[in-house]
Amino acid sequence: MIKSTTLKRLLAGAAVAAAVVVAGPALAKDKLRICASTKEAPYSAADGSGFENRIAARLAVAMDREPEFVYTDKFAIYIVGEFLDAKKCDVVMGADVGDERMLTTAPIYRTGYVYVSREDKNFTGASWNSIADTDYGRFAIRFYTPAEVMLKYAGKWEDNAAYLYGLINFKSRRNQYNQVAADQLVSEVANGGADLAIAFAPDVARYVKSSPVPLRMTMIEDEIVRSDGKTIPLQYDQAIGVRKDDRALLDEISAALPKIRGDIDAILTEEGIPLLPPSS
Structure with a gap:
């Protein structure tokens, strides 16, 4: 038979242990x-x-x-x-x-591809082919995107290629993935290195908004229609x-x-x- 003093000590210990359990840390969240x-x-x-x-x-x-x-x-x-x-x-x-x-x-x-231009250029084109009839020769874009297709279909790719490869220090795209940084697209327009940037709006919106040079984003409203009749969407x-x-x-x-x-x-x-x- 347990003596009363021993029993009291055991009960007290159990109470402390219970308190620790109750007051212990919550279960970790998934x-x-x-x-x-x-x-x-x-x-x-x-x-x-x-x-x-x-x-x-x-x-x-x-x-x-x-x-x-x-x-x-x-x-x-x-x-x-x-x-x-x-x-x-x-x-x-x-x-x-x-x-x-x-x-x-x-x-x-949902958003889409945009043109980024300097406000003082007053560029208002809203079609993917709006660039075809301009005298613009420098376009900042990201590789492997619909913007690359736009330049090719508008007849602006060949004259622009050397400029674009310069943005990635002429690193080859053949054996490794190389890309133009999103903020660089905007800075090229702001500093006059490019006449326009063509980019997915989320790529560039932050940098357009914070640019010390007033810039404009214009949503491209239509789709690219390829020569085989298939379309390349510009809004996603x-x-x-x-x-x-x-x-x-x-x-x-x-x-x-x-x-x-x-x-x-x-x-x-x-x-x-x-x-x-x-x-x-």
């Missing part, structure tokens, strides 16, 4: 592992200042998860194959709606993607998105991105 690149400003940056970083962080909170950014020093073109599919991360921001490599949410915003719905076998996560994200609709709109507006009504 993490939302977000695929991200350190080379994709203004979308993503190592310090979390990219506008997609900010949207992703809001999304994680709405899902009652902890945001965890899984960064790579590679360009975003490698993220799906080398990181998402390899299960190093689970969420891709800024996916095209219907990207066949992933399951995607409904659009979170942007969404969030997950692996094809991760329907549960997609559903969880989709349920949380309405909770941060206001946050998304505020972030995009602050960024200066011109928005269009979603097409789907």
